[in-house]
Amino acid sequence: MKILKFGGTSVANAQNIKLVLEIVTNKAKQDQLVVVVSAFSKVTDLLQLASIKAASNDESYKEIVAEIEKKHLDAIKELIPVSEQSGLLSHIKRIINHLETLLDGCFLLNELSTRTSDTILSFGELLSSYIIAEALKQNLKNSSYKDSRELIKTNTNFGKAAVNFEVSNQLITDFFASNDTQVVVMPGFIASSLDGINTTLGRGGSDYTAAIIAGALNATDLEIWTDVNGMFTANPKIVKQAQPIATISYQEAMELSHFGAKVLYPPTIQPVLRKNIPILIKNTFEPEAEGTYISNKVTSSTNPVKGISHIDHITLITLEGPGMIGVAGSSKRLFEVLSHESINVIFITQASSEHSICIGILNSDADTAENAINKAFEIEISQNKIDPCIVEKNLCIIALVGENMKNHQGLSGRMFSTLGKNNVNIRAIAQGASERNISAVINERDVKKALNTLHETFFEENTKQLNLFVMGVGNVGEKFIEQINQQKKFLKENLKIILRVVAVSNSRKMYFDEDGIPLKDWQSLLENGETANKETFISKVKSLNLRNSIFVDITANQGVSETYEQYLKQNVAVVTCNKIACSSAYGNYKKLKSLSRQYNAPFLFETNVGAGLPIIDTLKHLIASGDKVNKIQAVLSGSLNFIFNNFDENNSFHDVVKEAGVQGFTEPDPKIDLSGVDVARKILILIRESGYKMEIEDIANRSFLPAACLATTNNEEFFKSLITHAPHFENLLKEAKAKNCRLKYVATFENGKASVGLEFIPKESPFYNLEGKDNIVQFYTDRYIDQPLLIKGAGAGAAVTASGIFADVIRVGNI
Structure with a gap:
């Protein structure tokens, strides 16, 4: 004999009950069955609410009773032929009238005892089981109904009565010894005391009812039919990657059910454990799914955690x-x-x-x-x-x-x-x-x-999901998202990293999707997003509280750089190409580094210097290995290098600067690059990463721009000033040619002093042949004395900068 129990969602409505009837009918062809059913979905909650309202003199309990009645009458009309409905409708109406009488009493007495509560709550299972039994008879004539209260006897601890197994087991075995029907339908959850008073077995007690029957009859197995494919490795509503557990021991199942695995009521296991009766958790809506098999066998597995x-x-x-x-x-x-x-x-x-x-x-x-x-x-x-x-x-x-x-x-x-x-x-x-x-x-x-x-x-085979919150989706940001979309499959298969962009923001709009933004649609979704606000953005990142969160700053905005502290304190990693934070006051730079260590939140800024070149990472390894940096010489502005490599007699300085902006080599405000401020920030960051304390004001900036150009307040004025002062720039070019040199904007650090400025570079210098937008850095250290450690390559451009940011994100994933 097999015992089948169907939970509330399995019998939520007529459509679901038809699936239950199909399962039972098919199984009845091979085995004698006992079918234990719960109340229709949410009905027990409605009964409890109605009783509380009635005892509180709230007449709206009558509306709840009407809702309960309608739910059951609707099911009858769908499940039972019209010609067969009359007797069943009358029976259900009598039960509803009895319920109304009890609730009217609670209303008049302004009181709800635990004994009365048990009786009221029992109506859910009484109604559902009788309707399902009658519906089953339409397909399976050799089936019957039995009231569980006649077989399961308890004490009078109302709300969670203790079963008298000696009496109950005898009543159960006596009844089934004389019962010859193929299927018996019984209500779960409810029982009665030895003197016939209604009791309940506690919430989830329908599972317990089925287990009591299974234990008494030495059933071949107990099947718990629910709305999921068995017990899962975690709650699938919280962990989307949770997987069904194929086999599990009684003890493991008890531990998991005690700790919130809702598919199994903890006391269920006890009556069947003693008899070594296996439990099978199955899905009513996917009956072909394997489910979870619970027995006394401990299965060997490479993963010790179930x-x-x-x-x-x-x-x-x-x-x-x-x-x-x-x-x-x-x-x-x-x-x-x-x-x-x-x-x-x-x-x-x-x-x-x-x-x-x-x-x-x-x-x-x-x-x-x-x-x-x-x-x-x-x-x-x-x-x-x-x-x-x-x-x-x-x-x-x-x-x-x-x-x-x-x-x-x-x-x-x-x-x-x-x-x-x-x-x-x-x-x-x-x-x-x-x-x-x-x-x-x-x-x-x-x-x-x-x-x-x-x-x-x-x-998940050590797969790590990284959740990205991206602020700044201009040229570089767009390339960054494009690279993520392109590399998603590779990262998952080869590095076991899953990248999800959870939020994107520009200066106007921002858009969040906790499950990950579809990257092919991110632009249209952002355009229709909510108004951008840094504080709201931070608040949403905090409230989502996602694992492995990374705030990616692809702006040049000071206000955004001032928010890093808030992210790090929430264990949100920060990856940024924005140089402002690391070149701000030394105390702030050190504070961010300290917060990163304190809250175990990586703070990575490789693209602050050299875009995608591994300059900062290399420098970190030098310092970590015990080396000491004594001198740095570098061309650190890809934009300035591009400008001076393309500035000649045929291309005016103004036009070349314009072209650098079009190609994305300069900041939105090109004066930041041309004034030397950007280069000063970069060398300052390298100096600090080398272990020296220095402020931006300590760096001598020998600007090549005329004072009038520096004094402009917007881009339009700035570009006009470049035309006005064209002779100044032409003279610089002539002087370089006269000296057989090339113009390069060089940053230098030596003997505790730093400077940035335009220099005339002779042919023998490694800086002379630096083409296009390339950067070059020379580190002179205790180990690299005569020949410096040299790093050279493209130091500007949307694609290479995006790749540097991408690499930092992957570094976070590998930490």
């Missing part, structure tokens, strides 16, 4: 004080207090010093527990031997579960390291001697990030 689960709405209560050390009975008194208040303890940990005991309970019990504990220990508290209990609400318990975890080293280390890298603060830790479960208490707002990062670590 699942990651969690419990929301947890409060952590800590009792501590010197008066607990070496004093026998403190723990006993604490747990007795909680027991007297009927408070369930979900989590326990105690320091080996006996100085404190920490427990986890539901938020709803927190105030009661706090008052009761403080009252029980009021003498010790008044004597300052014990502190008033510390209460921390709105927490969550996450747990790794697996029978084979005890045979693998370092699992807890991987777990806590993974959480730490994403700045998930752990409030408490517990692990049983069986090592089947490692539990940690974290802030509730971090649960999504925690579950996803742990799932990546233990179930």
Whole structure:
């Protein structure tokens, strides 16, 4: 015999019930069945709400009853032929009338006892099971209905009655010994006391009903039919990459169901565990799916972790004080207090010093527990031997579960390291001697990030998902997104990195999509996005609280650079080509670097110098290996190099500067490049990364621009001034040719001093043949004395800058 249980979503409406009937009819061809059903979806909640409203003298309970009645009558009309409906409609109407009478009593008495509540809540299963039994008879004549209250007997602990297995098992075996129908339909959740009073088995009790029947009849297996393909490695509503678990042991299933795996009610396992009756979790809407098979066998697997689960709405209560050390009975008194208040303890940990005991309970019990504990220990508290209990609400318990975890080293280390890298603060830790479960208490707002990062670590072949928040989508930003779209497949297959652009913003609009923006449509989505605002952007990044978040700044905006601190403090990595932050006051530069270390949030700015060239990265390796930089000589402006390489007798200085802007080599304000400010910032960053303290004001800037050009206030005026002062630039060119030199804008650092300025470069210099938009940097160090370490290549342009930003993002992924 097989026991099948169908949950609320499986019997939510007539359409779903037809799927249930099809499954039952097919299985009945091979096996004798007991079919246990839940109430129609949401009906138990409606019954509870109606009873509360009635007891509160709120007449709207009548509207709820009408809604419940309509839901069931509609199902009858779809499931039962018109000619067969009369008797069933009358029966359902009698049940509804009985329900109305009970609720009217609650309304008149302004009272709702636990006994009355159990009776009212039982109506959901009574209605659904009777309708489904009658519908089944239309297809399967050899089927019947049996009221569970006649077979399952309990005590009178209303709300969650304890089953009297001795009596119940005898009643169940006696009934089925004389029953010859192929299928028996029974209501789940409900039972009765020995003297016939209605009781319930607790929320989720329909699973328990099915298990009680299975255990009593020594069934071949117990099938739990629900709306998912079995138990998952994590909650699929939170972790999109969660996978169904094919096989799992009873103990593992109990651990996962205790820690929030909603597809299975924890007490379900007990009656079948004793008899070694396997449980199969199946999907009503995908009956061909494999599902999850639960048995007493521990399956060997390369992955010792079977699942990651969690419990929301947890409060952590800590009792501590010197008066607990070496004093026998403190723990006993604490747990007795909680027991007297009927408070369930979900989590326990105690320091080996006996100085404190920490427990986890539901938020709803927190105030009661706090008052009761403080009252029980009021003498010790008044004597300052014990502190008033510390209460921390709105927490969550996450747990790794697996029978084979005890045979693998370092699992807890991987777990806590993974959480730490994403700045998930752990409030408490517990692990049983069986090592089947490692539990940690974290802030509730971090649960999504925690579950996803742990799932990546233990179930996704170390695939890491990076969530990008991109600000600035001009020439460079557009190329950056284009490169992401182009390389997505390669990164996933070869580097195990999944890149998602979660937000894009320009100066006018911004657009967010938590599931990742479709990159082929990003421009149109952005155009129709909300008004851009830096503070709102930051707020949304914080509220999403996604794992492996990276803020990508592709602007030259000072205001944006001033927001980095807020991102780093939220464990959001910062990747930027914006030079302003790292060339700002030295104290701010050091603060950002310190915050990066403190919050484990990478702060990468390779493209601040040399666009896509590995200049800063190389410099970091030099310093890390113990080398010391003594001198730097460099041409650091790809735009200025492009300008002076193309400025000749046939191309005016004005026209070449214009062309550099068109090709994206200059900043939006070209004066930043031509004034030498941009180069000064770059050499300053290299000096600081070399370990020296310096401010931008300390760098001598020998500008080649006339004072009138520097004094302009907008681009239009600036370009006019270049035409006005054309002879000045022509004279510079003539002088260079006369000296058989080329013009290069050079940055130098030596003996603690730095300067930037236009220089006449002779043929023997490595700078002389620097073509196009190339940059060149020479590092003279303790190890590179006679011949400097030289880095040379394209140092400007949208594509190369975007590739440098892209490389920094990948570096974050590999950290």
